[in-house]
Amino acid sequence: MLDPNLIREMPDVVKDGITKKGTDPSIVDDFLEVDRKRRDLIKKIDEMRHKRRTLSEEIGSIIARGGDAEGIKESVRETGTQINELESELRNIESVYQDLLLRIPNLPYSAVPYGKDESENVVIRQEGEKKEFPFTPRSHWEIGEALDIIDFKRGVKISGARFYVLKGLGAKLERALISWMIELHIQKHGYTEIFPPFLINRASMTGTGQLPKFEEDMYHIEVDDLFLNPTAEVPVTNLYRDEILSEEELPIKYVAYTACFRREAGAAGKDTRGIIRVHQFNKVEMVRFVKAEDSYKELDELIDNAEDVLRELGLSYQIKMMCTGDLGFAAAVKYDPEVYMPYQDKYVEISSCSNFEDFQARRANIRYRTKDGKIRFVHTLNGSGLAVGRTMAAILENYQTEDGSVIIPEVLQKYMGIDKISRK
RNA sequence: GGAGGGAUGGCUGAGCGGUUGAAAGCGCCUGACUCGAAAUCAGGUAGAAGGGCAACCUUCUCGUGGGUUCAAAUCCCACUCCCUCCGCCA
Structure with missing residues (x-):
């Protein structure tokens, strides 16, 4: 597969290359769209995981000191549920992302002559x-x-x-x-x-x-x-x-x-x-x-x-x-x-x-x-x-x-x- | 096919619910010592994803996928693969 960064940064070069191979370049746009969604979602999930982790560690130290952590536990549980939902969404997007990457052909080397067939x-x-x-x-x-x-x-x-x-x-x-x-x-x-x-x-x-x-x-x-x-x-x-x-x-x-x-x-x-x-x-x-x-x-x-x-x-x-x-x-x-x-x-x-x-x-x-x-x-x-x-x-x-x-x-x-x- | 055991970083191998992405050893890299090397000493050394111009920050990964829990390498379930014994067999 191609380097995802190359597709992101130089979509026109990729489109040009795969068009010369006879592939419909719209797959590149499909990829860019999914890629955007994927990255937004990852960012969101990472932030929420960070929150959960921090709170979780806090619970640990509260319990170690013999305090009551029930309230904070409840809020972490809720965050966890939200994370699960976003993660299942990400799994779907990820599989589309992977599939598109696997279906984009390699680009021709610069010395390859152009030709239809x-x-x-x-x-x-x-x-x-x-x-x-x-x-x-x-x-x-x-x-x-x-x-x-x-x-x-x-x-x-x-x-x-x-x-x-x-x-x-x-x-x-x-x-x-x-x-x-x-x-x-x-x-x-x-x-x-x-x-x-x-x-x-x-x-x-x-x-x-x-x-x-x-x-x-x-x-x-x-x-x-x-x-x-x-x-x-x-x-x-x-x-x-x-x-x-x-x-x-x-x-x-x-x-x-x-x-x-x-x-x-x-x-x-x-x-x-x-x-x-x-x-x-x-x-x-x-x-x-x-x-x-x-x-x-x-x-x-x-x-x-x-x-x-x-x-x-x-x-x-x-x-x-x-x-x-x-x-x-x-x-x-x-x-x-x-x-x-x-x-x-x-x-x-x-x-x-x-x-x-x-x-x-x-x-x-x-x-x-x-x-x-x-x-x-x-x-x-x-x-x-x-x-x-x-x-x-x-x-x-x-x-x-x-x-x-x-x-x-x-x-x-x-x-x-x-x-x-x-x-x- | 039946019974049991196992899967942790480049390798060997600890950990079996709370800063453990992970002890220790080997290997490798850098530095010191040396004319140089070996030995020795000190330090470093997993991969991926996301963010940032960058320094760097965050997340994920202890075979794979689910589950329990505030929290999983650690507990539960399924699957895959490997090993041992039995059976079958070119």
Whole structure:
């Protein structure tokens, strides 16, 4: 969430920022109104509590001296009743106040280009040549089925639309990618591995910004009020919810593999074929907790860590910068590395690297103590490194040969024990 | 699932109805001593909210939410989590 003081002191800046994200700025006025009421009420209650406390102490000393305190007791009792009434009023106002704060999106970083929606995102650079084939390249789903390593029909039978089954060398390739990516981030980029729970409570989902606004995007287990992990960002960032770290521990860099579950509620009819958009996928995620003054330097590193995965796999890609309208709720800035997919002759999102500044840290109450004892919010960042299913799709398409087999990228060969997946 | 025990500041741990936001120890910070460090000594050291230009003042918080009382860390109720034993179990 935003700093309430910022909204109070510079409401126009906040309105401008959230308008660029496509949010109705009237929420700021709603907030200011409730904020005023809240503060007036707190002041009133504090004064009355002070009165009650003073009188109460007086009663103590009267009784200690053996005097009669019945009269004064009665008046304190009355004050107490009044306080109770005001307190219940405050509770109502407080919950509206909190809810509004949780629904105001983060402001875009100054360098983010203005744009209404994804059509106005900006490609900032391209790396590597698009792969050229002396034959017409096949789609990853055609290749996967022909090699008998992806089974779409039976995935649907077991679970439903947008589920698939990996088999044999397909399953092994998925596993190899996960291990290799994690190892790369640990050994080469200095991350520490985390393996978090996949079922997540409401407080954690609120901490990173999935709730309260996006409940319908998540799988929810009603009996226990738990959510299926939508991205490792959630459990890993919430590792330090309600904690105060020390400055010396920062930056903290974690890498986590998780399965990710998404209902894809608004995506009917989009990417219906293949393994690009599914309800369950594997992802290796990088998360950083950093000092405010370092967060943009840290973001550059994070993006480079994601790119390194693509470079090592020999895949060509581009980096796209999200415009204000496509930033999402919690991010201040977001870059999406996109991998080249030969069948569609298109770049497809394979990672997403964001700086949330202190937006998540305020929600999740993640702070650190500076060397001179001040307490400040950390900045949180995260990025995929990479989405595993999409990486597999990219490998199948980019490394296909005319006879229908697929070359295994060199870095994965020792994990696979082979250099090629061939038709039987 | 059954029975019992517990939850206090960065940590350990006292307090069990009246200046107790909280003893003591550890840790950390500052100062003294020292060429420097260690040891020692002195002092400081929770978070949040509201008010004030500020110094500072006020309020809230001893797992969470209610209740009793003039007054609750302390008494009562519910919930959550942790520990021990029993049962079940991948």
